[in-house]
Amino acid sequence: NAGVTQTPKFRILKIGQSMTLQCAQDMNHNYMYWYRQDPGMGLKLIYYSVGAGITDKGEVPNGYNVSRSTTEDFPLRLELAAPSQTSVYFCASSSGTGLRETQYFGPGTRLLVL
């Protein structure tokens, strides 16, 4: 199993450009998450999904959009990139919401908006 994969690893965007960060998991997990992590900060939840066709906002959703058409994939769309979106983006997945359920993280995408 590859686990959670993310592409690209690194990207430079110009202000106003758009892009999609890809995330895929092969663990048949229903729950998927997008986080951003700024230097010296913890993880902030952007969006999450509890299954195909179901998404919900997290703590910092502004400037982002998501879709979940399959169990495996959960892309994150940035529209009109801004310097404030410079960050490291992590995708994660888990199998459920039980007390023991663990989130497994992808390797991250480092995004620089200039």
Added chain:
Amino acid sequence: QKEVEQNSGPLSVPEGAIASLNCTYSDRGSQSFFWYRQYSGKSPELIMFIYSNGDKEDGRFTAQLNKASQYVSLLIRDSQPSDSATYLCAVNSGYSTLTFGKGTMLLVSP
């Protein structure tokens, strides 16, 4: 607003010592608690979780939970330089999401 607080550190300990990492949380309804380790430039990886009051041991790691005080800690015995990383405390409040603290940087010197 659910909050998870951690001392940002760095916490410096000599090799072989016990490192003690602490975390407090604001939501009394929180049910389970996770410790993740994050090496510089890498993604978080789970060390252990706990959901019952008391201690839970896994190798050199011990998680301690006190729900009355809204406090969870992670002890690392016989600390090694390879333990140098940022340790993130995360709290599951019964919904589908985790709330993360900002993390504590641990430095273990040889």
